Amino acid sequence: MRRCFTLVAAALQISSTSAFAQAVASANPLIDYPGFEKLVREVGPLREARRLGWERFAAEARSKDAILIDARSAADFARGHIASATNLPFNEFTDARLAEVLGPDRERPIYIYCKNNFSDNVAPIVTKRVQLALNISTFINLVGYGYGNVWELADVVSIRNPRIGWVGGMRQPG
Numbered sequence: 765m766r767r768c769f770t771l772v773a774a775a776l777q778i779s780s781t782s783a784f785a786q787a788v789a790s791a792n793p794l795i796d797y798p799g800f801e802k803l804v805r806e807v808g809p810l811r812e813a814r815r816l817g818w819e820r821f822a823a824e825a826r827s828k829d830a831i832l833i834d835a836r837s838a839a840d841f842a843r844g845h846i847a848s849a850t851n852l853p854f855n856e857f858t859d860a861r862l863a864e865v866l867g868p869d870r871e872r873p874i875y876i877y878c879k880n881n882f883s884d885n886v887a888p889i890v891t892k893r894v895q896l897a898l899n900i901s902t903f904i905n906l907v908g909y910g911y912g913n914v915w916e917l918a919d920v921v922s923i924r925n926p927r928i929g930w931v932g933g934m935r936q937p938g
Contacts (some may be wrong), residue, residue: 766773773837775915776823783843788881792840796871800902803905803907803908804906805905807903807904807908809905811900811903811904811907811913811916814903814914814915814916815915815916815918816915816916816917816918817916817919818919818927818928820848820913821877821917821918822876822918822927823919824873824902824915825848825862825865825875825915826848826874827873829872830873830874830875830876831850831851831865831872831873831874831875832846832848832849832876832900833849833850833851833865833874833875833876834846834849834850834851834852834876834877834878834879835852835853835854835857835876835878835898835902836851836853836854836878836879836888837853838851838853838857839888840879840887840888840889841853841888843888843932844888844889844931844932845888845922845930845931845932846928846929846930846931847929847930848875848929849902850865852865852866853884854898854901854902854905857905857906859908860910862909862911863907865869866911867933868892870910870911870912870913871913872911872913873913874911874913874915875905875914875915875916875917875918876899876902876903876906876914876915876916877916877917878897878899878902879891879892879897879898880891880892880898880899880920881920881921882895882916882920882921882922882923883918883920883921883922884923885923888932889923893912899916899917903916909910932934
């Protein structure tokens, strides 16, 4: 009997905690999780179609009016990046900051890469968990902000490969 009471009490607590969390989340008009979920579902097929192998990615990222974006932190970017990349940290994505860096043309070709595009797994490109790779959130956010011509590096490459054009150093593991 006591065990039954404990299980019922736990279920009520979980239910009320969940209801409380939903009430708190819906109380903030500046956060729209259902809208984000909808955006992810809509952007998924586009993202899959816009993933490019290294050779094509590199060639197109160098084309006229294209911009190569590295959305890592400014500190990681300073430690090393692809030579032609522009740093626009993900945490700085706002309408104003994106317009400042990308310009007024929302159809400008934008090419993105992140830590998970590199096999080296050393600072400044320590691999993130695959489901949390910065490519995903960067792509979703750029499209969500209205930039319709986003392309993503699909391959895993090494910064030691001279074709990559890596600028800066890296720290060896351990």
